[in-house]
Amino acid sequence: MAAGRADRADPVRRAGRPAGPAHPRHPGPAGAGVIEVLRAGPLTTVQDLGRPGWAHLGVPRSGALDPAALALANRLVGNPESAAGLEITLTGCELRPSRAVTVAVTGADAVVRVGRRAGDVGRPLSVPAGAVVRVDPPRDGLRNWLAVGGGVAVEPVLGSRATDTLSGLGPAPVRDGDRLPLGPAPGPPAPVDVTVGRSVPREVLLALRPGPRHDWFTAEALDRLFGTAYAVSPVGDRVGARLIGAALPRAVAGELPSEGVVLGAVQVPADGQPLVFLADHPTTGGYPVIGVVDDVTPLAQARPGTTVRFHGPQR
Structure with missing residues (x-):
């Protein structure tokens, strides 16, 4: 889906990107591991709370479309609220971490699975090394936010790891086969039994x-x-x-x-x-x-x- 240019009704002209994996040379911190993208869906992007303060240079804030949802996911896994996670649009995604991690999914109501084990939106989930995390398409709504312990540690640009789909700043949208670097494991996840999600209004x-x-x-x-x-x-x-x-x-x-x-x-x-x-x-x-x-x-x-x-x- 394309919103159109700001000053004309033509489709958005996005910055060109080189072919190949979106994150081919981001090894991340030594020994921190990666999360492999098995299925990215039509638009999964790396997002944090954005890069405010650069509008005078023509750089928009970007960041998660629902900052509170991403911040909650980060708190659930023990990350600072500003850590980068994934914003997942409409059709879900599948991921596989190389090390044991904690993940949390917030946003739209969706089925989440770790291997064959069912999980819940809004709760921290333990994921063994090599297990597949699957986020199904949402039952209603449009987007989910996924945080992983340590955060997605792609290289920051102007102080943020957010993907800006208009200007091309930050990492490219996530694609099948990408291996996203993880930051060092944080402290223990939040001791949460349940969180109260926001319903999607008609x-x-x-x-x-x-x-x-x-x-x-x-x-x-x-x-x-x-x-x-x-x-x-x-x-x-x-x-x-x-x-x-x-x-x-x-x-x-x-x-x-x-x-x-x-x-x-x-x-x-x-x-x-x-x-x-x-x-x-x-x-x-x-x-x-x-x-x-x-x-x-x-x-x-x-x-x-x-x-x-x-x-x-x-x-």
Whole structure:
């Protein structure tokens, strides 16, 4: 799924990457082991809490689409919350560690297995060396986050190990056959019997603050944005969530010079359909931004067709 460029409606142009394994020369700490990717699925990426503070150089934050879910998975296995793990999209994945590790899976409700043994989302799981960890496709929702004791120790770029799918910074998306280096084993995992997961709503409600370019749209456009339902388009990714619904008519025609955009910015291309920028959003864009969403986390689990409604910020 592709969200589209920030300043034009064309598909995203991603940075070119060399052929071959995504992580061919990342040996990691000596003796710390690796985790082999047997099945990566369509989009599994290495993510941590991102690389904030570089927007002035054109570098977006990136990082996990649900930072709290990744942080929880890391706490469950004894890692610091900032450790890198895997963000798994829609179809699950299969992994095999070279050493005994603890893993934890958070996010969407899914079946997790260690060898033939069933596990649970939201609990630390002991994995013997060479055992296969399988995360099945989620029953609902869209994404899972997997942490492994020691963290995924690929080389950091600008202080983060996160994969930025738009700019190409960080490691390439994970592919079958990759061998991801692990960091040294941390302390014991958290003594947890059960964690309370977040249910996936059938309707996503997003608080939106109008501006900075809401004056480029008619009053009818704002009425439509707040008064009608939209649906998540199949054309979306970590860059942004495209929505389908009532087109938002412009009051000002013509071109807008590219200007800064932030996480949660709702940009409106020429077709009038809103696009909500997510973690890998660009830092500038040339279409007007009608408003900014306070928290885009609910969109991390929104499958195509999910209903989305906007409302004003809570006071």
